[in-house]
Amino acid sequence: MTTVNFVHPDGRTQSVEADDGQSAMMVATINGIDEIVAECGGNAMCATCHVYVDPKWVGELGAVSDEEDALLDGVAAERSASSRLSCQIKIAPGLDGLVLRLPDKQI
Amino acid sequence: MAIALADRTPHLDIDPFSMEFFEDPHSAHEVMREAGPLVYLDKWSVYGVARYKEVHAVLNDPATFCSSRGVGLSDFSKEKPWRPPSLILEADPPAHTRTRAVLSRVLSPAVMKQIRDRFATAAEAKVDELIARRSFDAIADLAEAYPLSVFPDAMGLQQHGRENLMPYAGLVFNAFGPPNQLRQDAIERSAPHQAYVQSQCQRENLAPGGFGACIHDRVDAGEITAAEAPLLVRSLLSAGLDTTVNGIGAAIYCLARFPEEWERLRSDPSLARNAFEEAVRFESPVQTFFRTTTRDVDIGGSTVPEGEKVLMFLASANRDPRRWENPERYDITRRTSGHVGFGSGIHMCVGQLVARLEGEVLLAALARKVAAIEISGPVKRRFNNTLRGLDSLPVTFTPA
Numbered sequence: 001m002t003t004v005n006f007v008h009p010d011g012r013t014q015s016v017e018a019d020d021g022q023s024a025m026m027v028a029t030i031n032g033i034d035e036i037v038a039e040c041g042g043n044a045m046c047a048t049c050h051v052y053v054d055p056k057w058v059g060e061l062g063a064v065s066d067e068e069d070a071l072l073d074g075v076a077a078e079r080s081a082s083s084r085l086s087c088q089i090k091i092a093p094g095l096d097g098l099v100l101r102l103p104d105k106q107i
Numbered sequence: 108m109a110i111a112l113a114d115r116t117p118h119l120d121i122d123p124f125s126m127e128f129f130e131d132p133h134s135a136h137e138v139m140r141e142a143g144p145l146v147y148l149d150k151w152s153v154y155g156v157a158r159y160k161e162v163h164a165v166l167n168d169p170a171t172f173c174s175s176r177g178v179g180l181s182d183f184s185k186e187k188p189w190r191p192p193s194l195i196l197e198a199d200p201p202a203h204t205r206t207r208a209v210l211s212r213v214l215s216p217a218v219m220k221q222i223r224d225r226f227a228t229a230a231e232a233k234v235d236e237l238i239a240r241r242s243f244d245a246i247a248d249l250a251e252a253y254p255l256s257v258f259p260d261a262m263g264l265q266q267h268g269r270e271n272l273m274p275y276a277g278l279v280f281n282a283f284g285p286p287n288q289l290r291q292d293a294i295e296r297s298a299p300h301q302a303y304v305q306s307q308c309q310r311e312n313l314a315p316g317g318f319g320a321c322i323h324d325r326v327d328a329g330e331i332t333a334a335e336a337p338l339l340v341r342s343l344l345s346a347g348l349d350t351t352v353n354g355i356g357a358a359i360y361c362l363a364r365f366p367e368e369w370e371r372l373r374s375d376p377s378l379a380r381n382a383f384e385e386a387v388r389f390e391s392p393v394q395t396f397f398r399t400t401t402r403d404v405d406i407g408g409s410t411v412p413e414g415e416k417v418l419m420f421l422a423s424a425n426r427d428p429r430r431w432e433n434p435e436r437y438d439i440t441r442r443t444s445g446h447v448g449f450g451s452g453i454h455m456c457v458g459q460l461v462a463r464l465e466g467e468v469l470l471a472a473l474a475r476k477v478a479a480i481e482i483s484g485p486v487k488r489r490f491n492n493t494l495r496g497l498d499s500l501p502v503t504f505t506p507a
Binding site for chain 1: 212380445453
C-alpha cells in the first residue's frame, strides 16, 4: 500500500491508502473525494480529474503525453506547470507520500 | 488432449431486437444477468454479456474483442458492409489510434469552452419559446429541436438538406442490428439520406471554423489523408445528433417521472450536468454494441471461440445491482463515473463532451425557468435496433 495525500481547496489534507497499479483518479473516487469528477471514467477524454502535483513530486511522475497535454488546455480551473490528469498517474511504491492538490472546480 | 467439457453457457430464448423486448428490456436484462456472466442467444447465434464487470472488461480489451469486423451483428470478414466502414468506430489500433486522435482534438475540452456560451444561449431561447407555448411535444419540440438548433451549425453544415440527418442516424443505428424488419426497411429507404451525407462530408460544403472544416484542416497538417477526412465527418453526422436527442429525451422523461429529483434540480441548478449523466446511465440511449473475438477467450469460466460475435448490453450493465446501489432509482446526485452509457476504453464516445454540454445547459435552463413538468398525453416509444428513446412525450410546463 502507498499513501497518497489529497489536499482539498480549503487546505485540509486527506491521506488515503492506495493499491499500487491503480490510477490516482481511481484512488480518489474510491475514497469519496468529490473534487475528482472523472466523467469519462478514466479514459483520458474529459479533463475532469485535474490535480496540481506538489512541486517536489512533479519529477517523480512520468512525462505528460501529447493527448494529456491537449486535454489539460481544457481544464476548468487554471492550468499550472504542475497540472496533471489524475487518471494518468499510476500509483507505484516510489510514490509513497505523494501530494496532490485538488482544484476548486472541474467543470 | 482431453475431450472438452460440455459447454455450460446458458442458452436463452431472448431476441434483444424484437418489439416484445423493446417494450420491456429491463426484465429480460435481469434474466440475462442472473443466468450467468456469459449467455448464448440462439435466435441470432451470438454470445452476450449483460453484467457490468464483463461488459466493462470486453470494452477494455480491444485486442481480443475487435471492432474492425463490425460493431453490429454483421461480420465484415464474411459479409459486405452496407456502407464503407467507419475509420474510427469500425477500426482497431493502430489504424484507429490515428483517426481517433483527430476527432478527440476537434471535440476537446478546450473546444467546448469556445462553444459553451453559444450552446447555452440557444438553450435559454428554446426554453423561453416553449414556456410561451405551455403544452408541446418534449421530443419533437425540445429533445430534437434543441440539438438541431446548435449541432448542425457547430458542424458547419449547409442549411439545405438537414432533414436527412435524423433519418440517416436512425438508419445507422438500425443497421447494427440483425436482418429484421427494422434494419431492412431502414436500408431500403436509405439512398437519399446516404447521398445527402456523402455530399455534406465534402470539404467545399462545410463552413470554415465548424467541426467538419476542422477535420479537413487536419489533412493540411498531414495527420489524415484527403480521402479519410469525409469519412471522419460522416462519423460525427452518424453519431452526433440522434444520440443526444435520445439523451436529452431521456433526461426530460426522467425529470417528469421523478418529481422529487426535479425539485432537487430546481433548488440547485448546478446539478444539471449530473442529472443528464444519470439519465444516460438510467435510460442508456445506446443500448448495445457488438464485438468480434480475435482468439479463443474465457469469459466467466466458459470459452468463446475465435470469430464469434459478442453482444454487450450497455443498458443492463448500467443497472447491474452488482455495481450500482438502487440501480432502478434515478438519483441526480449519484456518483455516475464508470457507467458505460458512452461506452468505455478506446472507443468510448468521442462526442461525449458535446452531449454533456447540450444536456447540461438545457437542463440548467429548465431548472431556472420552469416550475413543473407534467406529462399531459400518451407517451409513445420509438423503435430502433440500437437506440432507446421516445417518439412522443406530450408535456405541459408551468412557468417558474
